[in-house]
Amino acid sequence: MGEKRPELPRGVTIRSHKTGETINITFTFKGVKCREPLSNIDVSPKNIKYAARLLGEIHNKIERGAFNYADQFPKSPRIKQFGNSQSKKTVKEYLDDYIELCKTRELSPSTITGYKKCARALASLHSFHVTELSAAIIKNWIQQQRTTLKTMRNRLSLLSSAIDEAVTDGLLPSNPVSLVSASRYRNEGITSESTYVVDPMSPFEVEAILKAAGNIQWENLFRFAVHTGMRGSELCALRWEDVDMINNTAHVQTASVEGITKGTKTKAGKRKVELDVDALRALKEQKPFSFIHSRFIFLDPKTGSPWANAESIRKKAWVPTLKKAGVRYRNTYQTRHTFATMHISKGANLFWLAGQMGHKGPEMLFRNYGSYLEQYDESRLLKKNNRD
Structure with a gap:
């Protein structure tokens, strides 16, 4: 049967x-x-x-x-x-439709935000009618880009998924994006390395930032960030119930992205962070502002609500504080790098440090902070030779 x-x-x-x-x-x-x-x-x-x-x-x-x-x-x-007239849908309309489709599939807010950024980066292709899109046009777009190969592939991946819908609609016999390789046609003068720079604050800059903070709650947030190495999204979602004042630890379990609380960025991100004297001081001084009124530790003083995301912290608190302090601008993620280099300079165990930062192992530390590790080793060797 x-x-x-x-x-x-x-x-x-x-x-x-x-x-x-x-x-x-x-x-x-x-x-x-x-x-x-x-x-x-x-x-x-x-x-x-x-x-x-x-x-x-x-x-x-x-x-x-x-x-x-x-x-x-x-x-x-x-x-x-x-009626036999086909719609004159543009590439932008297909990109917009695909992003809306992703929303209905309940993809994470951070993924949707990433897709929107990729779509904006494809602006030079937006006005093309989808039936005009060809492999030659995609090839020319690739050759004009000045980004890393990884970034280019991310953008082309979104474009390909959107244009698949045009193939499904019968407007194209095949997807022209899938016919072109980014690695083959990219400009040879572009380096494949990321342009992102690890640029931590010095102890003097940290002190100036804390003194210039326009609000005690901002100061508490910045102090805690520098002395725990937590990501901005993790700070936004940190609750009083996550803190163990007996053992001086904070249990990082969630992150807040686009105002939505979800799991940490990676499995290794779920961790217990040891709290030093400065981190404990930040919590003690923050307690009068949020312990009774909210489950969440760090609140936006203007709204009395938890920070929606790291970008909200950057715009409302971080940027004006750096200007007032006269400190050269870096993004808020540099507080995390400051935490790492501060402990590297003290000779911290790298496996311990990786665990504190939510990495699977020290490989990420070598990748991001290799030069700082070399400087520390050279400094330690110099001190040893002087003693000898």
Whole structure:
């Protein structure tokens, strides 16, 4: 006996004919019941699920008034009934639609934010009608870029996913983005190394920043950041219940991104951070402001609510404080680098330090702070020779 076929989703049917079977989808458009075959795919559980998703997307487009029959089914006889003009959708519109689709799939806010940044970086391609997009145009775009290979690939990955929808809509026979390799056509003069620089604050700069903080809650936040090495998103989500005042530790379990609390960036990110005298001082001085009023430790003084994200801290508190202190600008992540280099200069055990920062092992420390480790070793060797 043949394998029993699972129950078909509503609107999806299987039609048998002389040459085999075809998946059909049924929907109502402009008061007309429409049935369209998906003749380019085999009948399988996987493709039945695909047909159900496609039907859901069609229903969504119909509700939004964005459905064009010719786009979706360019060879359908019903085009004559509904009009045979294909929509003039641009690359930007497909990028926007894809990001909206990702939102409905409930991808993380940080992922959506990253996609939006990639989409903005593709601005020179936005105005192209999607049917005009070609491998030659993508090749030319690659050659004009001045970013790292990794960044370029991230942007092309988003573009490729968006243009896949145009292929599904029948506007393109194949995806031109998939025909081009970024590594092959990139400008040879561009280095593959990241332009990000580890640029920690000196002890004098840290002192100046803390003195210039315009609010005691800002000062507490900055002091705690420098002396724990926590990420900004982790600081935003840190709660009083996460702190163990008996053992002087803080249990990092969550992070706040775009105002949404979620798990830490990595599995290793879930950790217990040892609190030194300065970190404990920051908590003690912060207690009157948030212990009774909120579960969260660090609050935005202007709203009385937890900080939404690290970017909010940067704009509202960090930038004005650095200006007032006369300290050269660095982003807030440099407090984390300051923590690392401060402990490296003291000869801290690298496995311990990696654990404090939420790394799997010391490899990341060597990658980011190799020059500081070399300087420390040279300084220690010099001191030893002087003693000898």
